[in-house]
Amino acid sequence: MKNIVLTGFMGTGKTEVGRILAQKLGYTLVDADTEIEKEQKTTITEIFKQYGEPKFREIESGVIKRLSEMEKAVISTGGGAVLKQENMDNLRKRGVIFCLTASPETILERTSINNDRPLLQVENPLQKIKELLEFRRPYYEKADIMIDT
Structure with a gap:
């Protein structure tokens, strides 16, 4: 069976959905x-x-390449992993790509619990979320399946 790859913006539930799927399927969650x-x-x-x-994205691509070689895995990616076509190509080789979505307001609510979101350390995080979502939308839409969480 193919890997399950979870993409989507931060706060859309990739980690939580990944845990549930891995447990139900007997897959490894990474x-x-x-x-x-x-x-x-x-x-x-x-x-x-x-x-x-830019350096983070470079590191991320190396890790994604390694993870994409796994078998029977649920792979939860960072929200910006889709920005590099190389990442999508590697993940698609052995996986089906799901994109989890949510409204900007829901994302803000879910991400405001902790302060470890570097891209949201700005004066108006809701506006930043909207801007990033708009920019990333075409990349997220390259997923095989979109799911609103």
């Missing part, structure tokens, strides 16, 4: 962000602070 932090021995927030988003 979270790309967690794997990045393990590999780099630091947090994503620190990677963004020290090296910026």
Whole structure:
């Protein structure tokens, strides 16, 4: 069977849905962000602070390439992983790509619980969410299946 790949904006439920699916299917759950932090021995927030988003995306692509080689896995990606076609191509080789969606307001509500979202450390996080969603929409729509959470 193919891997299940969960993409979508932060706060759309990728980690939670991934846990449930992995348990039900007997698949291994792997979270790309967690794997990045393990590999780099630091947090994503620190990677963004020290090296910026371009370096983070480079690291992320390497991790996604490795994860995409797994079998019987539920792979939860970071919200911006879809921005690189290379990532989508690697994930699609052995997986079906699902994009989880939610309204900007729901995303803000879900992400305001913690402060470890570097892209939302701005004066108006709701506006930032709307801008990022609008920019990323065409990338998210490349998924095989879209699901509103």
